[in-house]
Amino acid sequence: MTSIDIRSVRARQVLDSRGYPTIKVRLDLDDGRYAVAAAPAGASTGNHEAAELRDRDSHYAGRGVRLAVEAVDSEINDLLAGRTWDSLQDLDDAMRALDGTPQKLRLGANSMVAVSMAAARAFALVDDLSLHSWIRRSLDRADILPVPHFNVLNGGEHARNPLDFQEFMIAPVGAADLPEAIEWGAAVYHSLGGLLRQLGLSTGLGDEGGFAPDISSPEQALDLVVDAIKHAGLEAGPGGVAIALDPAANGFFHDDGYKVAGKYYSSRELIDYYAQLVTDYPIRSLEDPLAEGDFEAWPIITNTLGNAVQIVGDDVFVTDPDRVLKGAREHTANAVLIKPNQIGTVSETFETLRVADSCGFAAMVSHRSGETTDSFVADLAVGCGCGQLKSGAPARGERVAKYNRLLDIAASDPEMPYGPATPRNELK
Ligand SMILES: C=C(OP(=O)(O)O)C(=O)O
Numbered sequence: 431m432t433s434i435d436i437r438s439v440r441a442r443q444v445l446d447s448r449g450y451p452t453i454k455v456r457l458d459l460d461d462g463r464y465a466v467a468a469a470p471a472g473a474s475t476g477n478h479e480a481a482e483l484r485d486r487d488s489h490y491a492g493r494g495v496r497l498a499v500e501a502v503d504s505e506i507n508d509l510l511a512g513r514t515w516d517s518l519q520d521l522d523d524a525m526r527a528l529d530g531t532p533q534k535l536r537l538g539a540n541s542m543v544a545v546s547m548a549a550a551r552a553f554a555l556v557d558d559l560s561l562h563s564w565i566r567r568s569l570d571r572a573d574i575l576p577v578p579h580f581n582v583l584n585g586g587e588h589a590r591n592p593l594d595f596q597e598f599m600i601a602p603v604g605a606a607d608l609p610e611a612i613e614w615g616a617a618v619y620h621s622l623g624g625l626l627r628q629l630g631l632s633t634g635l636g637d638e639g640g641f642a643p644d645i646s647s648p649e650q651a652l653d654l655v656v657d658a659i660k661h662a663g664l665e666a667g668p669g670g671v672a673i674a675l676d677p678a679a680n681g682f683f684h685d686d687g688y689k690v691a692g693k694y695y696s697s698r699e700l701i702d703y704y705a706q707l708v709t710d711y712p713i714r715s716l717e718d719p720l721a722e723g724d725f726e727a728w729p730i731i732t733n734t735l736g737n738a739v740q741i742v743g744d745d746v747f748v749t750d751p752d753r754v755l756k757g758a759r760e761h762t763a764n765a766v767l768i769k770p771n772q773i774g775t776v777s778e779t780f781e782t783l784r785v786a787d788s789c790g791f792a793a794m795v796s797h798r799s800g801e802t803t804d805s806f807v808a809d810l811a812v813g814c815g816c817g818q819l820k821s822g823a824p825a826r827g828e829r830v831a832k833y834n835r836l837l838d839i840a841a842s843d844p845e846m847p848y849g850p851a852t853p854r855n856e857l858k
Pocket residue numbers: 471472473474475676678744796797798799800
């Protein structure tokens with residue numbers, strides 16, 4: 431393995447896709463080459479995510495990143511610059527030790543993840559590898575072009591409409607290759623836009639570029655998506671375009687139960703409701719179907735629906751290897767969402783991917799609702815070989831940056847396979 435000699439690490443403030451500041455890092459090597467990376471930001475965050483460092487006193491409604499920039503320019507630069515680093519693991523471990531808190535409160539997970547991503551790119555540069563190849567080698571996996579999960583209809587925390595479920599995604603699992611998958615995704619997106627216009631429904635967009643019509647019923651949303659797939663001349667189902675949901679249930683969990691479209695459900699009733707949706711619609715994946723604290727209910731949904739669909743933990747696992755391991759033992763889910771900024775370093779993200787694999791869990795790499803045009807997660811999805819990436823709608827620059835990066839990678843290696851992953855359900 432090659433080492434990197436760091437000359438300096440500098441940060442500055444840039445805007446994310448919601449118009450809030452985020453941190454961009456430039457890491458310069460002694461040999462004159464450099465790597466950059468920018469941190470994304472979530473809105474519907476899990477309670478145990480690594481903590482962002484934000485200023486309370488800026489014009490950005492308490493969301494400034496001056497302190498995070500300062501942390502990189504001073505303490506992190508002092509730690510990393512003028513030294514040779516033999517591995518990303520060493521570098522990330524040193525940053526974590528410098529931070530000294532379990533949730534990365536002091537230096538901030540936004541600072542640390544941007545530095546860690548830039549450092550991963552620097553290691554790839556020095557090894558003369560593309561980022562996905564470097565990741566593939568680090569994880570000892572095979573490159574796979576992931577099935578893009580396009581979020582075409584937005585609700586929950588990501589839209590100002592009455593729809594409680596957060597994400598209605600389309601997954602072109604039946605496409606022959608990645609370019610066809612992208613083409614199908616875009617076709618369905620435009621078909622959905624046309625359908626909404628015909629019905630006189632709003633075509634305003636949510637945070638991830640999906641449409642945010644003024645509807646509240648998940649069934650109505652699913653009917654619209656299925657119709658859009660059919661109107662695009664495609665099959666709704668595993669041979670064509672399947673559906674993935676991220677209800678993000680933390681967002682509609684209240685003291686007295688789950689409230690969906692004005693109706694209250696107990697955990698058991700909500701699971702029955704999902705079972706009905708899975709029967710009625712071609713759903714392949716259910717992410718955060720329950721609130722992160724609903725410990726007893728998660729194993730019930732995994733054991734009842736986990737063979738029919740992928741049960742993905744996002745807020746409940748927060749890309750934390752220990753939480754995934756515990757979740758595997760307790761049958762919390764059978765798949766994990768992978769968001770590097772949830773845990774705060776790339777090395778820890780790798781560890782979560784390794785743990786997931788050893789538990790028979792599937793993994794899906796993910797963007798955040800607040801994004802930049804940094805396409806790191808596209809390379810991560812390819813290099814870890816998990817077979818699934820969600821990056822919002824097939825529209826808006828910060829979302830298509832990831833899909834276009836996948837197209838570039840596909841063009842660079844025509845032999846690279848395309849395909850979905852499913853949980854192996856080893857822990858029955
Ligand atoms: C991408 C998501 O949203 P956010 O970034 O707001 O957590 C998600 O919940 O999966």
